[in-house]
Every structure is written in C-alpha cells, then in structure tokens.
Amino acid sequence: MQNWEDSLEPGNRARVEAWLRYGNDLGLGPYYRDRAVLQQDVAASEGLSAKSVDQAAQTVAAAVGQAGAVSSVRVSPTSVPPVAGAPLSSSSVISSAAGPSLFEASDRIEGDTFQLIRETIGDCTRCKLHKGRTNIVFGVGSLKAQLVFVGEGPGRDEDIKGEPFVGRAGKLLTQMIEAMGLRREDVYICNVVKCRPPENRLPEKDEITTCSPFLFRQIDVIRPKVICCLGSCASQTLLQTTQGISRFRGEWFDFRGSKLIATYHPAYLLRNPNAKGEVWKDLQKVMAVLGLQPKRK
Numbered sequence: 001m002q003n004w005e006d007s008l009e010p011g012n013r014a015r016v017e018a019w020l021r022y023g024n025d026l027g028l029g030p031y032y033r034d035r036a037v038l039q040q041d042v043a044a045s046e047g048l049s050a051k052s053v054d055q056a057a058q059t060v061a062a063a064v065g066q067a068g069a070v071s072s073v074r075v076s077p078t079s080v081p082p083v084a085g086a087p088l089s090s091s092s093v094i095s096s097a098a099g100p101s102l103f104e105a106s107d108r109i110e111g112d113t114f115q116l117i118r119e120t121i122g123d124c125t126r127c128k129l130h131k132g133r134t135n136i137v138f139g140v141g142s143l144k145a146q147l148v149f150v151g152e153g154p155g156r157d158e159d160i161k162g163e164p165f166v167g168r169a170g171k172l173l174t175q176m177i178e179a180m181g182l183r184r185e186d187v188y189i190c191n192v193v194k195c196r197p198p199e200n201r202l203p204e205k206d207e208i209t210t211c212s213p214f215l216f217r218q219i220d221v222i223r224p225k226v227i228c229c230l231g232s233c234a235s236q237t238l239l240q241t242t243q244g245i246s247r248f249r250g251e252w253f254d255f256r257g258s259k260l261i262a263t264y265h266p267a268y269l270l271r272n273p274n275a276k277g278e279v280w281k282d283l284q285k286v287m288a289v290l291g292l293q294p295k296r297k
C-alpha cells in the first residue's frame with residue numbers, strides 16, 4: 001500500500017517534511033503521531049555514577065594527550081530526533097516513530113552466519129555501486145566483538161584492499177580503538193554500503209536500502225553490546241532519522257538489544273581536529289559501558 005507521503009508532489013512533500021521536522025524540534029512529535037516515549041539512563045542501567053564516568057573521561061583524556069578537552073561526559077539535553085532505536089537517555093526525551101522501522105521489519109534470520117551472509121551477497125550487482133568497485137568490502141574483525149563500528153562506505157584504499165577503514169581515516173580509527181585499550185581485531189568494523197561510491201560521494205538512498213539489510217544481518221549475528229556509528233550516514237541509517245548527527249551525537253539508543261551511540265566520522269576529524277574532544281567523550285561513554293581501561297602511555 002502506498003504511504004500518503006508518497007502521493008505528494010516533491011515540493012509539497014519537502015514542505016510537509018520540513019513542518020514535521022519543525023514539530024519534532026519543538027517536541028510536538030506525540031501530537032501528530034502515536035509515539036512511544038521511553039526514558040532510561042544508561043549510566044543508571046549500567047550502575048555507573050556520573051562521577052565515575054567523569055573520572056574515566058579524565059583518565060582517557062590524560063592518556064591520549066587530550067587533557068582539558070574533556071570536562072564532562074554527562075549526556076546533554078537535546079530535542080527530539082525521530083529515531084527508530086529506543087532512547088536510553090533520561091536527560092532527553094526522544095520519541096521513536098510509530099510502526100516498524102526498516103530494521104524492525106526485517107526479522108532476525110534463525111541460524112544466520114557470516115558465511116551465509118557473504119554467500120548471499122555473492123558477486124553482487126543489486127545496485128549501481130557494483131559497476132565501479134574493485135572489491136566488496138564486507139567487514140573485518142572479531143565475530144565475538146562486544147563493540148561494532150559502522151562507517152559509511154569504502155573509499156579508494158578500502159576498495160583496493162577489500163578491508164574497511166585502512167586509509168587515512170582508518171588509521172585515525174585504529175588510533176581511537178587503541179586509545180580505548182582495544183586492538184582492531186577485538187572489535188568489528190563495517191560500513192552501511194559494501195561497495196565504493198564513485199568519487200567518495202555519499203551513498204544514495206536506493207544503495208543504502210539495498211545494502212543495509214546485510215549490515216543488519218551482520219549485527220544480528222554478532223549481537224554486540226555496543227554499536228558505535230561513525231558519522232551521519234551510519235547513524236541516520238540505523239536510527240532511521242533524517243536529523244543531523246550533532247542533534248543526537250553522544251546519546252544512547254537501543255538498537256535491537258545493543259546499545260547504540262553515534263559519534264563523528266574519523267574523516268570529519270581529519271578536517272576538524274577541534275571535534276576530537278567531543279569524540280573522546282563519546283568513546284569514553286562506550287568504554288564505561290564495556291568496562292574498559294584506557295591504554296597506558
């Protein structure tokens with residue numbers, strides 16, 4: 001059945017969407033849609049006090065030479081992104097859209113395995129990205145990982161090597177992982193799309209819709225404790241929102257039993273090193289949930 005939104009002229013649709021976003025920003029979501037509001041503080045759910053999280057933040061900041069960049073890791077109040085993941089933060093009231101999300105609608109596949117997923121992908125030609133790819137970049141790391149990083153899509157280096165995050169942004173991600181007291185092989189790293197978009201452009205909607213079910217299956221098989229979305233593409237895809245990442249970065253959400261947090265993409269950090277402090281705050285929250293100690297210098 002066609003959604004009423006789909007029957008609108010593109011111009012009208014954009015105007016309606018802008019109004020809906022405006023309503024959401026004002027916190028009016030519950031008045032125009034049947035929305036559930038969930039409130040639960042992740043620190044409370046993990047038995048962590050704000051103080052102990054603060055202490056961890058300071059320790060990591062010192063360990064990675066970011067002293068002064070981090071003053072607090074308390075979740076800051078924010079307005080209402082229409083997201084599919086259930087929020088875990090009590091300091092913000094975030095509504096989830098009514099009805100099943102793209103992800104909820106696709107059930108877990110009983111007995112699924114990485115081998116099956118890879119075999120199903122095969123020599124994929126499902127979307128136009130296959131035309132320019134050298135390699136399908138499936139993902140790398142531990143299938144028992146407690147932490148999964150999700151990026152956008154392979155770049156040139158990744159396309160050539162067939163491995164995610166091996167270029168400049170990848171090197172920074174590896175440093176971030178190591179600063180958390182982990183090694184690359186302890187976590188799982190993957191992307192929303194598995195083939196390189198031409199000229200490193202953003203993956204398009206149809207490409208994301210085609211490819212993301214395989215990412216969801218990978219996450220389903222791993223069942224990580226924490227998913228860390230790197231950048232807008234990953235976080236908007238998993239949370240089913242069009243809101244900018246800065247609106248909900250650093251907040252906790254539930255994603256089918258995993259805790260999900262969004263932070264800035266390492267490529268963004270290469271262009272905006274001043275944002276590193278914000279990312280460290282987010283990673284420290286992840287560390288607190290996973291009980292990790294920062295790497296000693």
Ligand code: URA
Pocket residue numbers: 151152153154155158163164165166167169170191267
């Ligand atoms: N950027 C991404 O989002 N993913 C990669 O694998 C590399 C760069």
